Structures are given as C-alpha cells and as structure tokens.
Amino acid sequence: MTAWFALVHRPGPALEGTSIFEHPAFGEHVAFLRRLQERGLLVAAGPLPDEPGVGMTIVRADDGVDVVALATVDDGSVAGGFLTVEVRPWDVRFTG
Numbered sequence: 001m002t003a004w005f006a007l008v009h010r011p012g013p014a015l016e017g018t019s020i021f022e023h024p025a026f027g028e029h030v031a032f033l034r035r036l037q038e039r040g041l042l043v044a045a046g047p048l049p050d051e052p053g054v055g056m057t058i059v060r061a062d063d064g065v066d067v068v069a070l071a072t073v074d075d076g077s078v079a080g081g082f083l084t085v086e087v088r089p090w091d092v093r094f095t096g
Contacts, residue, residue: 004043004090005067007057014081020053028076029083033057035074041065058090 009029011020020026036042036059043058061067068087077083 001063003061003063003065003067004092005059005061005071006088006090007059007067007071008086008088009055009057009078009083010086011053012078012081012084015083020077020083021047023082025077025080025082028080029078032070032075032077036070041067041070 015023033042033045041059041061043060045057047055059067071085071087072078078085
C-alpha cells in the first residue's frame with residue numbers, strides 16, 4: 001500500500017535570525033531532498049511564497065518506509081535544529 005505525506009518545514013531554533021536559504025545548513029536539506037528523489041519517494045518540494053522560510057515536501061512511500069525518521073533524522077538541517085518539520089499523513093484521493 002502507498003502512503004502520502006506532506007512535510008512542512010519551518011525555520012528552527014538554531015537558525016538565529018538568518019534566512020535558511022542563506023545558511024550553510026540548507027545544503028543538508030537539499031541533500032536530503034536529493035536522497036528522497038534517488039529512492040523514488042519525492043513527489044514535489046519547494047518554498048511556500050506566502051510564508052518566508054517555510055516550505056513543503058510531498059512524499060509518496062510504500063509500507064515499511066519510516067517517513068518520520070527520514071524527515072527528522074536523515075535531514076541534517078532538521079536534526080541540527082536549523083529547520084523544524086511537521087510530518088502530516090495525507091489521504092490522497094485523486095492524482096493527475
């Protein structure tokens with residue numbers, strides 16, 4: 001069975017007033033997104049223009065993939081506190 005998730009990323013406590021996009025830790029987040037892409041889990045990712053510094057990643061994974069662990073441990077920018085992540089299960093009913 002396939003499960004969908006929305007990962008909502010926000011600036012974390014370690015960021016200290018700078019933009020995540022200008023911080024060296026952002027490279028860790030990009031590397032995380034590339035690893036998701038390589039595994040075939042990434043559907044889409046990008047910033048939300050109405051909330052500076054906030055972004056969303058859509059993940060589609062088969063049973064047995066621990067998306068929470070990936071989002072909180074494998075993403076070095078989250079593990080280091082530069083971003084926070086809210087992992088939201090998504091009940092997808094329609095795709096194009």
